[in-house]
Amino acid sequence: MFKRKLSALQYPQCDFVNGKDETEFRKVIVWLEENKIKKYKPESRPISDIKSSNWKKSFEQYKKDVCCPVKSDTLIELDWFINLALQKEYIQNKSKYEKHSLEILKSPNTPNVVPDNPLDHLDFGSKDFENGVKAIAQMLQILSHPDPLITLKAISKLICNRLNNNAIKNPEDYVIKGAPFPFEDAIKGYDLGDLVLNKAAKILRLLYIQNLRDLQTKSNELIVSVQSITANPKTDTKLGKVGK
Amino acid sequence: MVVRSYNDELKYLEKINNYCWRIKIGFQPNMKVEGCFYVNSALEKLMLEELRNACRPGMVGGFLPGVKQIANVAALPGIVGKSVGLPDVHSGYGFAIGNMAAFDMNDPVSIVSPGGVGFDINCGVRLLRTNLWEKDVLPVKEQLAQSLFDHIPVGVGSKGIIPMNAHDLEEALEMGMDWSLREGYIWAEDKEHCEEYGRMLNADPSTVSMRAKKRGLPQLGTLGAGNHYAEIQIVDEIYDKWAACKMGIEEKGQVCVMIHSGSRGFGHQVATDALVQMEKAMKRDNIETNDRQLACARIHSEEGQNYLKSMAAAANFAWVNRSSMTFLSRQAFAKQFEMSPDDLDMHVIYDVSHNIAKVEEHLVDGKPKTLLVHRKGSTRAFPPGHPLIPVDYQLTGQPVLIGGTMGTCSYVLTGTETGMEQTFGSTCHGAGRALSRAKSRRNLDYTEVLRKLDSMGISIRVASPKLVMEEAPESYKNVTDVVNTCHAAGISNKCIKLRPIAVIKG
Numbered sequence: 001m002f003k004r005k006l007s008a009l010q011y012p013q014c015d016f017v018n019g020k021d022e023t024e025f026r027k028v029i030v031w032l033e034e035n036k037i038k039k040y041k042p043e044s045r046p047i048s049d050i051k052s053s054n055w056k057k058s059f060e061q062y063k064k065d066v067c068c069p070v071k072s073d074t075l076i077e078l079d080w081f082i083n084l085a086l087q088k089e090y091i092q093n094k095s096k097y098e099k100h101s102l103e104i105l106k107s108p109n110t111p112n113v114v115p116d117n118p119l120d121h122l123d124f125g126s127k128d129f130e131n132g133v134k135a136i137a138q139m140l141q142i143l144s145h146p147d148p149l150i151t152l153k154a155i156s157k158l159i160c161n162r163l164n165n166n167a168i169k170n171p172e173d174y175v176i177k178g179a180p181f182p183f184e185d186a187i188k189g190y191d192l193g194d195l196v197l198n199k200a201a202k203i204l205r206l207l208y209i210q211n212l213r214d215l216q217t218k219s220n221e222l223i224v225s226v227q228s229i230t231a232n233p234k235t236d237t238k239l240g241k242v243g244k
Numbered sequence: 245m246v247v248r249s250y251n252d253e254l255k256y257l258e259k260i261n262n263y264c265w266r267i268k269i270g271f272q273p274n275m276k277v278e279g280c281f282y283v284n285s286a287l288e289k290l291m292l293e294e295l296r297n298a299c300r301p302g303m304v305g306g307f308l309p310g311v312k313q314i315a316n317v318a319a320l321p322g323i324v325g326k327s328v329g330l331p332d333v334h335s336g337y338g339f340a341i342g343n344m345a346a347f348d349m350n351d352p353v354s355i356v357s358p359g360g361v362g363f364d365i366n367c368g369v370r371l372l373r374t375n376l377w378e379k380d381v382l383p384v385k386e387q388l389a390q391s392l393f394d395h396i397p398v399g400v401g402s403k404g405i406i407p408m409n410a411h412d413l414e415e416a417l418e419m420g421m422d423w424s425l426r427e428g429y430i431w432a433e434d435k436e437h438c439e440e441y442g443r444m445l446n447a448d449p450s451t452v453s454m455r456a457k458k459r460g461l462p463q464l465g466t467l468g469a470g471n472h473y474a475e476i477q478i479v480d481e482i483y484d485k486w487a488a489c490k491m492g493i494e495e496k497g498q499v500c501v502m503i504h505s506g507s508r509g510f511g512h513q514v515a516t517d518a519l520v521q522m523e524k525a526m527k528r529d530n531i532e533t534n535d536r537q538l539a540c541a542r543i544h545s546e547e548g549q550n551y552l553k554s555m556a557a558a559a560n561f562a563w564v565n566r567s568s569m570t571f572l573s574r575q576a577f578a579k580q581f582e583m584s585p586d587d588l589d590m591h592v593i594y595d596v597s598h599n600i601a602k603v604e605e606h607l608v609d610g611k612p613k614t615l616l617v618h619r620k621g622s623t624r625a626f627p628p629g630h631p632l633i634p635v636d637y638q639l640t641g642q643p644v645l646i647g648g649t650m651g652t653c654s655y656v657l658t659g660t661e662t663g664m665e666q667t668f669g670s671t672c673h674g675a676g677r678a679l680s681r682a683k684s685r686r687n688l689d690y691t692e693v694l695r696k697l698d699s700m701g702i703s704i705r706v707a708s709p710k711l712v713m714e715e716a717p718e719s720y721k722n723v724t725d726v727v728n729t730c731h732a733a734g735i736s737n738k739c740i741k742l743r744p745i746a747v748i749k750g
Contacts, residue, residue, distance in 0.1 A: 179489075186486065187639060188628065188661070205629070205638075212635040220432035223425060231428020233571065235405045239462075243399025243469065243707050243750060 004196065005082045009036060009089060019078045026050035029059070029081055036085035039066050069138045080143075087146040124149055250299040254292075257311070263733040267327075272315035272534055279314040281329030284729045287721060290678060291333070306680075307335035308535065314340055316534040322347040322354025322543075324608050324615065328667045330622050331729040332676025332721060336362065338537035341621035341677075344670040349543060349603060349614040355531065356548045357540035358518045358555075360618030362599035365514060365555055366562035367472075367506030368439075369596055369645040371656065372570060373492045374577065375589040376499040378478050381745070388476060388580050389703040389746035395572040396474055397466045399707030399750040404465030406568050413461050417449040420560030424567035431591075434570065436634050438595040439624060440602075442563040444556035451554040453517050460510030460561055465568035469708070469750030471674075471715055472505045473650065474569065480653060481741035487640040487658050488740050491593045500742055501577075501590075502654055503569050504647040506599065507562035514558045518551040543616055552601070559600060566595060593656070594634075594643040598623045598673035604632075606668050617668055625659035625671040625736045633659070644736050648723040649675045650704075650715045650747055651697045655727045656740040663735035671736040672727065675720035688713035703746040715749070 006014035011031060018024050030048055033039060039062070040046075046058035063070075063077075066084065070077045090097060122129060133148040136155050145151045161167070167174040187202045256271035260280075265288075267279030283291050294309040308316070310333045317339055318327035324346055333342030338359025347354040381388060397404055406429070408416070416423040421442025424430045435442050449457075467474060479498040482488045493500075507514075525531070525541035525548070533540065541547035570592065574585035581588060601618045608615075626633050626642040633642040641658035648654040652675065663669055679687065690709055693716040697704050706712055713719070731738045 209635060209638045212638070216436055216635050220436065223432040227425065227428055230426045233428040234407055236407050237405050239403060239407060240397045240405040241401070241403035242397050243402035
């Protein structure tokens with residue numbers, strides 16, 4: 001469980017973590033706080049004593065302090081904390097990772113398009129903006145990304161696809177139905193030598209196919225709308241002749 | 245041609261596995277690459293029998309045996325990979341029918357050959373599905389067959405019922421199915437489920453002779469003669485439930501319509517015109533081939549380019565033709581069932597071309613290369629995830645429609661990764677002749693053939709019954725053998741089997 005994420009954080013026994021075990025859960029949380037999250041000063045960490053009978057109480061306080069939105073499931077909680085740690089780690093080494101970012105890899109020749117959109121005048125870096133996005137995300141039960149703009153994108157997608165007027169009126173038309181598809185077995189053709197990587201690649205492929213389907217549907221709609229102007233199919237049975 | 249005894253010839257053939265034979269270099273002179281062919285034990289006998297007959301002293305005239313033709317193609321300039329014979333391979337003009345050969349576009353000596361495409365340019369198969377079941381159509385089978393026959397003119401010299409003038413034809417040649425779409429004969433989704441989206445962009449009607457256009461104009465929307473047909477078919481077996489479901493085929497007993505037709509006299513004239521041009525080009529560029537019928541020109545020569553442009557126009561003609569017949573079939577069904585084609589869910593499952601040359605990207609010895617792939621009596625079968633197949637089939641692989649012969653079953657296969665590697669994404673196209681037309685006429689009686697179809701419960705409407713024995717199942721290889729060989733060799737997968745209940749043909 002969480003092997004990849006924890007090994008990225010260099011957690012010592014990442015191979016054997018069982019998040020359902022209360023002691024281990026506490027151990028990981030404390031390790032994350034002490035080594036990565038560092039919300040509290042070292043001398044005042046009430047959660048450090050994992051054997052304390054008050055641990056649960058101090059943990060609830062801790063959750064409030066780091067604004068953890070997760071309510072019930074300990075596994076989701078643990079995942080959230082690991083993500084938070086990853087996020088801190090990332091921000092600390094941002095310059096190192098950004099060398100590989102798409103913006104920097106892109107050729108410097110592409111023109112910088114400045115769209116004329118009132119939202120662009122917002123200050124995306126401000127705390128206000130960040131908190132606002134976080135609040136909406138919590139309301140919609142979307143996990144926050146360290147970059148509030150990306151979280152906002154996810155929010156916008158959800159609202160456009162599932163919370164538009166039509167979707168609210170006829171939810172059954174928008175909630176995707178269909179038979180489950182065994183994509184892990186059914187998509188063949190590549191093996192990246194790693195189960196999890198394969199799974200991720202297959203999910204990406206499915207998303208790509210969905211995008212392509214949307215595009216094709218839109219092209220078809222366009223053709224149909226043009227057809228309403230140009231189409232005039234005719235037949236004339238008098239012309240027909242059966243051969244020998 | 246080298247004259248050897250049958251046993252000496254066999255030394256050049258090597259059975260690699262139960263489904264594939266290698267033709268070694270030296271079997272015919274100047275072979276640049278090896279040849280191979282896919283057969284199972286039943287088809288293997290036919291193949292070798294043909295070679296044995298050709299080795300008998302005094303055998304002259306007629307086409308060369310298929311194996312020899314595959315080897316002659318392997319001797320053409322610029323060929324890469326292998327010259328591949330599919331399980332339905334049989335002798336044809338120059339190239340065997342059921343032969344795939346790819347030529348490197350970046351090699352200046354590479355050639356294009358009209359014989360490698362065939363005279364019926366972009367002959368192909370289209371499959372429409374319906375939401376009807378066998379029990380819905382059986383009571384009205386005769387009426388439906390008659391209605392199809394009334395809508396789709398068949399036979400040699402038939403004329404179509406869609407009015408067209410010379411200007412319309414020019415546009416159709418250039419635009420392919422986009423013309424049919426613009427005029428409202430077909431649905432937007434039809435284009436999506438068609439090889440090349442139903443239009444070859446390099447088509448140039450100005451490279452086509454007046455004669456070809458004159459022959460083609462009245463024939464649009466007609467089925468033609470020979471092995472062409474339109475059939476009402478029933479889903480008989482589903483081998484790959486998931487892939488079938490993606491094609492809108494849910495259960496056994498569902499009704500489909502299969503249309504097998506090509507570019508009629510138009511394509512024939514384009515090919516004939518090109519052969520004349522190419523003979524001149526061969527002399528000028530000193531191109532040598534083992535067989536006069538392998539007339540060809542360098543891809544980048546004027547003749548080569550002109551052929552490719554006019555072939556593309558003929559391909560577009562064939563797509564418009566099949567589209568017009570799709571329109572007419574939908575009308576026939578709509579009238580019979582008093583429902584709109586939309587409500588009958590008469591979508592095109594797919595449309596394949598099995599006589600065509602196309603520019604494609606393939607890996608040759610691990611390196612990407614741009615190739616001109618000739619498929620004559622061979623169907624493209626691209627694997628899942630290939631960018632040139634429709635989005636709906638990205639996970640299943642390209643549907644491959646294999647038309648059987650009159651009265652036998654047809655198949656839907658899907659493309660595979662193995663096929664991509666071994667045969668440049670190609671597989672078989674149908675049953676493939678076992679007897680020549682003349683031989684069938686001598687050996688079979690047409691009343692007997694018709695009676696047999698009747699006893700199988702197949703309604704038939706045919707323009708020239710006296711030619712029906714040419715197309716009798718006995719004249720062909722067993723399509724099930726052919727398809728099973730492709731499946732076992734892994735170059736395509738079996739998906740659906742269909743059986744006919746009504747046939748109309750020329």
